[in-house]
Amino acid sequence: MFSRFKNAVKGVLGKLFGTDTLKRELNVDISISNEMRDAIELWHYMYKDKAPWIDDTTQSMNLASVIAGEFARLVTLELKTSIQGNDYLDEQYQRVIKKIRNYTEYACAKGGLVFKPYIDGDNIAIDLTQANNFYPTDFNSSGDVTGAVFTEFKQTGNMIYTRLEYHRLEKDGYYISNLAFEKQNYSNSSIDLNSNIDLGNRIPLSQVEEWSNLEEESCIKNIDKPLFSYFKIPIANNIDAASPLGVSVYSRAVEQIKEADKQYSRTLWEYEGSELAINAGIEAFTTDKKGRPILPTTKQRLYRTFEFDNSSGNKMLDTFSPTIRDESLFNGLNELLRKIEFNCGLAYGTLSNVQETAKTATEIIMSKQRSYATVSDIQKSLENALKNLAYAMNVWASLIGKSSSSDYEMTFNWDDSLIVDKKEELASMQQDVSSGLIRPELYIMKKYGVDEKTAQEMMPQAEDLVKPLEYDEE
Numbered sequence: 001m002f003s004r005f006k007n008a009v010k011g012v013l014g015k016l017f018g019t020d021t022l023k024r025e026l027n028v029d030i031s032i033s034n035e036m037r038d039a040i041e042l043w044h045y046m047y048k049d050k051a052p053w054i055d056d057t058t059q060s061m062n063l064a065s066v067i068a069g070e071f072a073r074l075v076t077l078e079l080k081t082s083i084q085g086n087d088y089l090d091e092q093y094q095r096v097i098k099k100i101r102n103y104t105e106y107a108c109a110k111g112g113l114v115f116k117p118y119i120d121g122d123n124i125a126i127d128l129t130q131a132n133n134f135y136p137t138d139f140n141s142s143g144d145v146t147g148a149v150f151t152e153f154k155q156t157g158n159m160i161y162t163r164l165e166y167h168r169l170e171k172d173g174y175y176i177s178n179l180a181f182e183k184q185n186y187s188n189s190s191i192d193l194n195s196n197i198d199l200g201n202r203i204p205l206s207q208v209e210e211w212s213n214l215e216e217e218s219c220i221k222n223i224d225k226p227l228f229s230y231f232k233i234p235i236a237n238n239i240d241a242a243s244p245l246g247v248s249v250y251s252r253a254v255e256q257i258k259e260a261d262k263q264y265s266r267t268l269w270e271y272e273g274s275e276l277a278i279n280a281g282i283e284a285f286t287t288d289k290k291g292r293p294i295l296p297t298t299k300q301r302l303y304r305t306f307e308f309d310n311s312s313g314n315k316m317l318d319t320f321s322p323t324i325r326d327e328s329l330f331n332g333l334n335e336l337l338r339k340i341e342f343n344c345g346l347a348y349g350t351l352s353n354v355q356e357t358a359k360t361a362t363e364i365i366m367s368k369q370r371s372y373a374t375v376s377d378i379q380k381s382l383e384n385a386l387k388n389l390a391y392a393m394n395v396w397a398s399l400i401g402k403s404s405s406s407d408y409e410m411t412f413n414w415d416d417s418l419i420v421d422k423k424e425e426l427a428s429m430q431q432d433v434s435s436g437l438i439r440p441e442l443y444i445m446k447k448y449g450v451d452e453k454t455a456q457e458m459m460p461q462a463e464d465l466v467k468p469l470e471y472d473e474e
Helices: 019-026 034-047 063-076 087-097 100-110 251-273 326-344 361-399 422-434 440-448 452-458
Strands: 080-084 112-120 123-130 135-139 145-156 159-170 173-184 201-203 217-220 229-232 277-281 303-306 317-320 409-413
Touching (some): 019 159, 034 251, 080 361, 087 100, 100 361, 112 145, 251 326
Antiparallel strands (some): 145 159
């Protein structure tokens, strides 16, 4: 039976659509409110630089993706993690870790994501399901996701095929259900899903070649965790307090990001609107056969022509060069960036001009501590998600005979340089060594990341420090 469903979790993708459809077809309640669905969709478009307020007059500063990217950088900075005691599992795991910064950025942007392993030949591959493609159904008492629906779509000619894959952990085992549907695409265009999608008619899985080996329902025994891992951004959910789903790292700064984009656009317009120009009567130029002025080559942008009327008192040539108000505009923008940093839990200076915003050394330290606390919480959540991922990977590896034991250990080493300046710390330790306050080997251990025995071996011997003077015999 296993051979018929081992690839059930491969190639799953989707898009949030109306939960009523899933409830009707699977007889299951989707644990996501309309408010959360709308918020995730907003964060998604903000991250793609397609926020609803971006138009011909409002340009984007791309702040959403910058904020998510910066958090991902800080969270995964010099992360070292491995699985000890299972070489096969660690080899598969390291493929995920190579891209962990990108995965973390997606989670930071949309509030979370799902790691879902599946069998790919002799390897364990990972499907990455972002928040806007994920339908949670069940949670345990700790708020961990224990059930979810994933979707896969296939288009052939003018037909759209949809597969719903439902995972849930029950007392007697772990169940995976598969349902397939077909619908005619009357517009004959590419798949474009919306919140009121109609799945069409139910069909056998065998009708689609890629799904023909899947069973409608399968069960794996002796499972105590889901075969997917939800990485949740650990920020209190102020969109839906009853929801255990995570929220975007910029969820509390949406309005400020909107105003920053508007202020940035005002600044750009100030430069464009204040651009040097010369108002010149048409009579000042040679005209072509149609009476249009022939402006100097490459200088057309500089001149703005008009019909000159001597009786109006206007000058034939008049320079337009107003004073640019860039300083006040940039100050306003900087204050908005400062507010965004505070609301997102970033240190001052990450987005704003730190010389203008961080007035004192104490304020700088406090803002770094705030950023460190946010990053540290995300690291703990990511560590937990990776542990759950390793569990799911090991289950699949065991089912194909690649792993015979769950007796393995995971190691995590997170960098702390966000709040600790290592250069300053090492300089301070060096002074303490010179003053005799600490042993030299402690300094060597810190600087080179070695144990005490290695540090002692690296230290010069006493006879090497003081050598007798040697004299040449004549």
